Amino acid sequence: MKNQALPTLADVAKRAKVSTATVSRCLNFPDQVSASTRDRVMSAITELGYTPNFGARVLAAKRTNTIGAIIPTMENAIFARGLQAFQEELKYHGFTLLVASSSYREEIEEEQIHKLVSRGADGLLLIGAHRSDKIYKFLEQRNIPVVLSWVFRPDLNQYSVGFDNCEAMKELTNKIIDLGHKNIAVISASMHNNDRAYQRVLGIKSALKDANIEEQSLTIYETSYGIDEGAEAFKKVIKTKTRPTVILCGNDVLAAGAMRQAKKMGIRIPQDISITGFDDLQLASIVSPSLTTVHVPHRKMGKDAAQILVNLVTGRKVKEKSIKLETTLCIRESLGPVK
Amino acid sequence: MKNQALPTLADVAKRAKVSTATVSRCLNFPDQVSASTRDRVMSAITELGYTPNFGARVLAAKRTNTIGAIIPTMENAIFARGLQAFQEELKYHGFTLLVASSSYREEIEEEQIHKLVSRGADGLLLIGAHRSDKIYKFLEQRNIPVVLSWVFRPDLNQYSVGFDNCEAMKELTNKIIDLGHKNIAVISASMHNNDRAYQRVLGIKSALKDANIEEQSLTIYETSYGIDEGAEAFKKVIKTKTRPTVILCGNDVLAAGAMRQAKKMGIRIPQDISITGFDDLQLASIVSPSLTTVHVPHRKMGKDAAQILVNLVTGRKVKEKSIKLETTLCIRESLGPVK
DNA sequence: AAAAATAATGTAAGCGCTTACATTGTGCTT
């Protein structure tokens, strides 16, 4: 029903008795206009309730000052904190953020990339590195800068700011091995098109190898993301013939689900079984026992990514292609020594 | 640096040896074009890596099929689930969602409203009812349908889908009074420009009044949103001369913070003090003791809001201006009888 | 087989804005 004629630049111009060019300048370069006309134009704008038509502006000026971000999910807090920091930094530089989510689905992500590009995003923030060559080529052809986050991948020809998922998980696993655990289970997000999940599991395997623990003592259960999925996975994993003494979860949400299920089944943490997470979401310190996990520098990652992106889209040069951030182990109550 | 000439409709047309109109029709009304030309056009599109320029399209066609939503925060899960359902329903009807966040700040919300409108949002989803007349007038003048959610306000001349915050909290408070509590404290989000928080506190007061409990036995502590803020508030509230036997928190996040702090101080829940929340986020059933709270029908609210909005922007009529959803009490471990 | 109806395509105007360039106005200098 939006068929009522909205005020346009021309309406404002007529009302203020100036040309459209002057109105446009008032909006974009106020100091090129004399104070008196500026006042006149400004009041015409408020009287008419005028808002510039973004589409028209982009079409004419060919710059949007918009950055797009596509995150796998908005359903939980994982990406929220980083995104918030990202947004704040963008805003500081005069950019607007457009957010979309992919539901962890590659084809939806591609669709969203196209959508954001067609909406004029000057640059894009993406999570992880796993995606088709086709889409990377598309973005390159369009000359749209991309920054990957949540991964540190100097091996790729892409800008990235993140941490080494493999190394981080390896560090945690080492700690676990130190505590005497040999019988280890993993609840991971689907690794198929999720390089972060894949790298994390890789880290576990690598630690086991270094400690000369056979891989067959490692049960891996893949599931999709969510509390309930974590709980469900726990049920399955706990039933394996040699019950694990520790369950490494690919992230805190899965861990929280596993913990809930353990409680429900009367299995004590960490006395009967240890559980660990990854990400250090707020919930990790709220659940009880508090969750041992890997702390990820969410805010720093978001902020750094924003800065790189701003530099890229404004044509400034960026020193490093890949920035590596450090993760830290958060040893809390949910992890204990093996009995 | 986005200065490379991108392929346009005209380029595609030339390559496929048809007119621009035909290309446009291929994209928008494929069945008006013969199969052979359609194939030719489509391959030209892929070869060129063409993506339509959204701005130009909007400018020419005057419809965006885009709905905007402004939520107070993305930092935690409160609005996430509802938003997800909202988005799914919109997508089903062929609409795209644009999300922005206001950080619970009225002036930022206004800014975001303007931004979304100028970007061509056909309709808007807003949270709560509290905002200036000016902005409501602006939207009305622009003929942009608005749906409010998280509130049920048949008293306003706005579409809304939500629940009665006052009533819901009153119900919970009644339950608490039944359990013998008289000494009640409240940790609420700032009520200043948050009608939901305000209504919830109102519900508490109303229940107390009905039970003939004097209002001065009610300590209210206002704080901003967050786990840490909840914890901090707990410290303060616990120190009042007559220690409350129950703390009603305005939402689950504040409650989670309060619980964390209680544990830290060795105060047992619910033996020493009861704590309740509101919203029934996932964390409510994960913390231990599990949190007594008010369940909010997040997904239904999101879906209903989307349907109304789609009807409104497509000019169909909508039966009811306000839809009232029911909340339910979730009595869990964190609430016990007064000793 | 010609006429009529219909399908497929083309032509060109115009959406609301920015901006290069042209014009006019103002205050200095001499």
Place this chain on the structure above:
DNA sequence: AAGCACAATGTAAGCGCTTACATTATTTTT
């Protein structure tokens, strides 16, 4: 007071698309 520099404003083209209308090709009807 004429001449000049510079500030303020205006003129008009064009950004990439959609769509009303015009034209041409194809099918159906008689």
